[in-house]
Amino acid sequence: MNRRLLLATVCLALLAVTSGCLGIGTGPVSEDQIDSDPAAQYQWADNETVHLTVQSNTEFRTVMETNKSTIELFRRDGFGGTNPLSVQAVRYRYPNGTIIPGSEIRDRGGEIRTTRDKTIVSLPGDAPPRGGSLAFTSESTPKRFTLPTYVDGTYEVVLPENRRIDFPVFGQVRPGGFTTSVDDQNRLHIVWDEPVTVDTVSVQFYLQRDLYVFGGVAALVVFVGLGGLFYYRRQIEELREERTEMGIDVETEVDDDDGPPPGMG
Known part of the structure; x- marks a missing residue:
């Protein structure tokens, strides 16, 4: 309790000083x-x-x-x-x-x-x-x-x-x-x-050279983003090719005619 009272007193004193009350x-x-x-x-x-x-x-x-x-x-x-x-x-x-x-x-x-x-x-x-x-x-x-x-x-x-x-x-x-x-x-x-x-x-206002710095940073971000997107798409394509070679990624036809339940035909 004494610690809280001391902290409150210090805060009040700082507030008084910063506000000019003293x-x-x-x-x-x-x-x-x-x-x-x-x-x-x-x-x-x-x-x-x-x-x-x-x-x-x-x-x-x-x-x-x-x-x-x-x-x-x-x-x-x-x-x-x-x-x-x-x-x-x-x-x-x-x-x-x-x-x-x-x-x-x-x-x-x-x-x-x-x-x-x-x-x-x-x-x-x-x-x-x-x-x-x-x-x-x-x-x-x-x-x-x-x-x-x-x-x-x-x-x-x-x-x-x-x-x-x-x-x-x-x-x-x-x-x-x-x-x-x-x-x-x-x-x-x-x-x-x-x-x-x-x-x-x-x-x-801004320093004129700041625009060049900003432009360079923006170009770098765009370049890195495009590079990351290209890498991500390439990884997906390689994974798809591997699955196809292994026979995992084989598409099957879907029969739209549901027909009767098994044993009811």
Whole structure:
């Protein structure tokens, strides 16, 4: 009985930690994290409201125009709740082109902190209502990018080199109504020129060479299957020939006229 009580206590503690009930990991995001350098320069000058660049190291960079003083960043957990989105390399760009790092956002009256279900970014106190842009880097997943639409407007997602979405089994984009193009670095650009009205933008993609690997595996499976079928049929034919030679497999005629029972004719 004591063992069951101990197990229940441990499970409850783990549940509390993973759900954020104990407050572990909440509070201001560290200065080293928000002032770190992005993997590449942020795409400030862009025609879309939100510009997202998926990196090959399973991270992404984003620049979004701001039309409110506070932005809540999160991911949905699939159970009706949310988890905070981890952020690093945070930058804010004023309409005049001045760019400040995350620590200076705080110095100017803003904040970057994490609660148990979201990351809250408040812009500097001197930020204008419109015209500024917020940029940060966060985590993604291999071959699938999904992110809530924190800001209303048009979107653009840029995939890493040699990634595509065309093959239906491996590639999928939601919502529809997008256009695509490939730049001189062989990166696919997915653009929604009309404002996105759904809650989430999702892109499932694949490496181009994956199709060749899949095609090779599929051809091998078909070849092995056909070879096995041929071998199986050949074995049956050989067995039939042997039975015929031994006089076992002799067909007999079947009399369709049942006639009367024996002794009744």
